Amino acid sequence: MAVVAGVDFGTLSVRVSVVDSERGILASSVAEYPLHRKREDPDYATQAHEDHMRALGTATREAIAQAAISGKDIEAIALDTTGSSVIPVGRELQPLGEYYLWCDHRAKGEAEEITAAAHREKLEAIEWCGGVYSSEWGFSKLLHWLRHNPDRRNDLVSALEHCDMVAATLSGIHDVKRVKRSICAMGHKWLWNARLGGLPPEEFLIKVDPLLAGIREKLNGEFATSEQIAGRLSPLWAERLGLQAGIPIPVGAFDAHWDAIGAGCRTDDMVNVVGTSTCIIGITPSANLVPGVCGVVEGSVHPQRTGIEAGLSAVGDIFNAIAARAGTNVATLSEGLQHYRAGQTGLLRMTWDNGDRTILVNPFLRGITLGWNLQSTAQDELFAAIEGTALHTRVIFDRMASSGVRVQRVINAGGIPQKNEVLNQVYANVLGRPVLVPTKSVTSLGSAIFAFLAAGTFKTVEEAQNKICPAHRVYEPIAQEQRVYDELYRVFSRLYFGFGKKAGEMGDILPALIRISETRHKANASA
Numbered sequence: 299m300a301v302v303a304g305v306d307f308g309t310l311s312v313r314v315s316v317v318d319s320e321r322g323i324l325a326s327s328v329a330e331y332p333l334h335r336k337r338e339d340p341d342y343a344t345q346a347h348e349d350h351m352r353a354l355g356t357a358t359r360e361a362i363a364q365a366a367i368s369g370k371d372i373e374a375i376a377l378d379t380t381g382s383s384v385i386p387v388g389r390e391l392q393p394l395g396e397y398y399l400w401c402d403h404r405a406k407g408e409a410e411e412i413t414a415a416a417h418r419e420k421l422e423a424i425e426w427c428g429g430v431y432s433s434e435w436g437f438s439k440l441l442h443w444l445r446h447n448p449d450r451r452n453d454l455v456s457a458l459e460h461c462d463m464v465a466a467t468l469s470g471i472h473d474v475k476r477v478k479r480s481i482c483a484m485g486h487k488w489l490w491n492a493r494l495g496g497l498p499p500e501e502f503l504i505k506v507d508p509l510l511a512g513i514r515e516k517l518n519g520e521f522a523t524s525e526q527i528a529g530r531l532s533p534l535w536a537e538r539l540g541l542q543a544g545i546p547i548p549v550g551a552f553d554a555h556w557d558a559i560g561a562g563c564r565t566d567d568m569v570n571v572v573g574t575s576t577c578i579i580g581i582t583p584s585a586n587l588v589p590g591v592c593g594v595v596e597g598s599v600h601p602q603r604t605g606i607e608a609g610l611s612a613v614g615d616i617f618n619a620i621a622a623r624a625g626t627n628v629a630t631l632s633e634g635l636q637h638y639r640a641g642q643t644g645l646l647r648m649t650w651d652n653g654d655r656t657i658l659v660n661p662f663l664r665g666i667t668l669g670w671n672l673q674s675t676a677q678d679e680l681f682a683a684i685e686g687t688a689l690h691t692r693v694i695f696d697r698m699a700s701s702g703v704r705v706q707r708v709i710n711a712g713g714i715p716q717k718n719e720v721l722n723q724v725y726a727n728v729l730g731r732p733v734l735v736p737t738k739s740v741t742s743l744g745s746a747i748f749a750f751l752a753a754g755t756f757k758t759v760e761e762a763q764n765k766i767c768p769a770h771r772v773y774e775p776i777a778q779e780q781r782v783y784d785e786l787y788r789v790f791s792r793l794y795f796g797f798g799k800k801a802g803e804m805g806d807i808l809p810a811l812i813r814i815s816e817t818r819h820k821a822n823a824s825a
Contacts, residue, residue, distance in 0.1 A: 300755040301367060303358065303541070304746030305377035306553055307350060307460065309333065309401070309574050314357040316365040316372065317746035319755050322766060325364035326742065329353035334396065338819045341403040341433075341661075344396035347385060350460075351467060358539040369540035374547070375468070375531065376524075376749035378742075379460035381552040382487035384439045387463070388453040390472040395447070397460060398439040401575070401611070403653060405438035406661045408445075412437055415506045423489040423498055428591040430659035434611075435487040437503075437510075444509045451509075456516045459483035461550030462528075468539075468547055469529025478522045478529075482551035485595030486607050490521060492596065522549045523601040524556075524748050546752040554579050554712075555599045555607070556744025559759060561711035561736050562767040565603060568698075568705045570691060572712040572721070574615045578608040578656070578694060580703065588701040590657030591694075600759055606703065608694045612652035613687050614714055616665070619651065620683060624676035631680050635720045640685070640727060640782035643678040645669040647686035648793060650808070657697045658798045662809040666797060684721050688728035689783070689790040695729065709734045709770065713741065719773075727779040728787070734770035743767065 300319045305312060310333055315326040331349035336342040362369045386394040398404075412431040416424035424431065431438065440457045456474040458466070466477045484490035489498050497517055503510035522528070528549045536543035554577030558569035568580040581603045585594050592607040599605030614628075621628045646668045653661035667679060695705065708731055715722050715735045726733040747762040756762040796803045 300373050300750065300753055301371050302746055302749035302753055302755075303361070303372050303375040304742040304744070304749055305354065305358075305375065306556075306742035306745055307377065307379040307464070308553060309380055309399070312350065312353045312357050313742045314354070314361040315742040315746060316361045316367065317743070317749075317766070319750060319765065323743070324367070325361050327357045327360035327364060329357035329360070333399070338823060339404070341406070343399040343402040345383075345399055346396050347393045347463065347467075350464065354464070355538045358541070362540050370542045372541050372545065373755070374545050374749040374753040375539075375541065376548045376745040376752060377461065377464055377550050378553045378556040378745050379464060379550060381459055381461065381483050382435045382439065383460040384436050384457055385460070385463055386440065386443050386450075386454055386457045387474065388455050391458070391463070391466060391474060391477075394450050394453055395443065398443070400434055401652065402439065403433045403661045405433045405442035408441040409433040409435070409438040409661070412441075412506055415502065419502055419505060421489075421498060421502055423491050423494050425587050426491055426595070427486070427489065427593040428657070428659060429589045431489075432592070432655070432659050433653075433661045434655065437488060440513065441507055441510060454516070459487070461552065465528040465547050465550050468531055468535045470532030470534060471529055474516075475519055478520050478526065478549050480549050480551055481521050481523050481595065482555050482598040482605070484521055485598050486552070486593035486605075488517070492521075496521065523597040524549045524551050525601045525751050527752060548748045548752040551598070551748075552577075554609075555605060556748065557711050557740060558599060558709075558744070559747055559763070560740035560743030560745075560767065561709050562763055562770065563599070563709060564706075564760070566704050566706035567709060568695070568707070569709045569711050570725070572613055572710060572714040574613065575652070575655070576610040576613045576687065576691070576712070578691065580606040580698075580705070582606055582703060586702045588698050588703060590659060590697055592656060606698070608656035608698070610649060610687055610690055611655040612649065616649055616651050616683050616687075617680060620676055620680050628680070631677055632718070632720065635677065635681055638681045638720070640779040641786055643669070643674070643682050644671065645674065645678055645682035646786070646790060646793065647679065647682040648797065649683060649686040649690055650798070654798055656694050660798060660800065662812055663798060664808050664811065666793070666808075668793070681720075684724050685728070685783075685786070686790075688721075688725045689787055690794070691725065692728055692787060693791065693794055707734060708732070709736070711736060711740055713739075722773045723776070726773040726775045728783045730775050730780050730784070732775070733773045735773065736768045737771055738768040740768065
């Protein structure tokens with residue numbers, strides 16, 4: 299028997315779970331931290347490192363107290379975070395600003411420049427991340443920071459992903475060269491590829507922008523999968539967390555990737571981690587390159603397999619926004635949704651409110667709802683939004699299938715499927731296949747699995763999953779509903795590519811609306 303702590307940093311809070319190798323989760327505690335937004339700039343989203351660490355201390359101590367154990371009984375601590383959440387750091391890893399959170403899209407222009415340069419220079423790494431570089435990813439955000447912080451450029455020692463920054467902080471590491479960088483983070487978001495020599499060459503980065511001169515060296519170091527040890531808990535942080543100094547901390551990863559492990563993902567499975575956004579995470583036995591996905595990375599999800607990532611830029615955020623505009627909350631607005639049937643609202647909802655992550659990788663998009671009539675309600679829109687996220691997921695699955703990715707099982711994980719049976723049934727009907735949902739919450743369970751590996755309790759991921767992961771509830775597709783969604787899917791696909799592709803028939807409309815809005819905001823700000 300062993301006890302570990304699994305940590306999950308989400309968009310608005312951190313969850314710490316104390317997990318026993320025999321009895322499962324003994325206790326979990328959540329502590330919140332602020333997300334900094336600007337109404338005049340919807341692309342802006344930042345958080346402070348100090349807020350994250352303060353919340354981690356609070357949640358860890360509370361979880362230990364609830365578990366009624368001594369902190370000295372915990373044998374390892376592992377953590378996952380959002381990504382790509384990037385922080386520029388100076389000497390001794392001091393933050394030079396706040397994290398560019400995963401949902402910060404200010405680097406739209408930088409992403410387009412990197413994509414164009416990659417294809418112009420025939421950079422092979424771009425094909426491993428779907429052929430398009432995203433504003434949600436590391437180099438885009440770092441270049442944006444360099445351009446907008448000229449007075450701090452000389453202070454820049456490096457930039458770190460959130461998971462690597464937290465592991466280094468807990469380990470008392472102050473020299474960036476001693477930081478182990480997560481292959482999960484660097485492979486999916488920074489064009490790192492072991493087969494291709496690691497990070498992109500210096501000459502390529504300079505061709506993107508001379509400001510990137512020397513950045514490759516600043517980012518270089520040891521790149522590792524999550525069965526390796528990033529460090530050991532320092533005395534300072536052991537005291538702050540209420541744990542024993544010296545316990546191992548494995549190399550971290552992204553929350554969705556470890557959520558997939560906690561949900562029981564095996565080879566050829568695909569997991570929809572549905573929360574504020576959706577990350578679609580799969581484990582494949584070989585590297586099938588898929589246009590438009592968020593990366594195909596060996597060792598990113600499972601240390602001995604190839605991970606594939608895709609997703610939707612907003613899901614729960616859209617549901618919350620619909621409810622907020624109606625002056626209520628999602629739980630209240632959802633009452634009665636179980637009586638809705640496929641297509642009955644007459645609405646078709648494109649869930650691009652925060653842009654498109656996959657497969658168009660286009661941040662210059664916004665939500666569309668077609669089919670309104672004078673009797674349409676906010677509840678109708680909520681149901682249409684659920685349908686829209688499922689239809690978008692089917693677009694992604696079809697793209698993967700066309701590139702040879704085999705899907706054995708579909709699992710819905712994350713916070714929303716645990717409390718929204720309507721969503722799970724709609725997904726089964728839209729995808730035309732069974733959807734499995736863990737019977738218990740798996741948030742931070744993936745972290746616990748890697749903590750157990752670090753502690754030596756289990757020898758393989760699969761051994762830990764067999765012991766710890768919960769069973770699944772199965773949602774079977776309903777044939778009549780499935781037929782309606784097959785028809786709706788054809789309409790949805792036309793709309794998706796017609797409005798979404800930059801060269802599509804109506805591909806200039808949504809970018810024009812964004813441009814006009816941004817121009818007006820800037821004019822108002824300077825008036």
